Amino acid sequence: MRRETQNILLILLGGALLKISFSGLYLRYVQKGLLPLLIAAGVIMVGLAVFAIVQDVRRGKAAAEDDHGHSHSSRSTWLMLLPVLAVFLISPPALGGDVVSSAADTNQTQRSRNLLGDLPSGEVIPLSMTEFVTRTAWDESGTLDGRRVKLTGFLTRADGGTFVARLAISCCAADARPLKVRLTGDVPSLPDEQWVEVTGKVVPKSANEKNSWVPSFTVESTTSVAQPVEPYES
Structure with a gap:
């Protein structure tokens, strides 16, 4: 050269x-x-x-x-x-629904058992997708049951269902892993990749080995939002 x-x-x-x-x-x-x-x-x-x-x-x-x-x-x-x-x-977009759809449906929270602290007080609890999915998989005491939660992520559809998803990284986009929650109830009809805030409640015991630890979430309200400055969770 x-x-x-x-x-x-x-x-x-x-x-x-x-x-x-x-x-x-x-x-x-x-x-x-x-x-x-x-x-x-x-x-x-x-x-x-x-x-x-x-x-x-x-x-x-x-x-x-x-x-x-x-x-x-x-x-x-x-x-x-x-x-x-x-x-x-040229500015390529952040990774999105294509990664969630193509990735193996093995929830990565199974590999990182974190000690779960107490949930904050309030009528609506804003949680990261990482904490929400981790709690539904490992918190057998059901502390989320009946609690109204707000999640932020982008919409994606697969296997006849609608999901709110987020990608988490440990270092960089190359190790991105998908986190997703199946939506039920008042499911939004917005297009794929649209970022939203969804408020609702977890379906108790909905995350299990058969569905690869993907919890279900009963939607009460949905708000369209812009993509966050930091699109990935860590």
């Missing part, structure tokens, strides 16, 4: 990292805590590329003087930057 090409790739990759870092798009790929590392990596890549370009220019001038003005320019290589700049104009 030519040095010019290497420098172009460094600028491209470093610039892309900085772009998604400062625009907030990095949250579609990794957890929030990794932001400093992304910025550092982007700065280092761009810095190395600039340093290499300066060195090449100096060597080029020296070689031109030695050759009595016969320049061997490779400026055309830099034109490669024009098409790859399109990368900066």
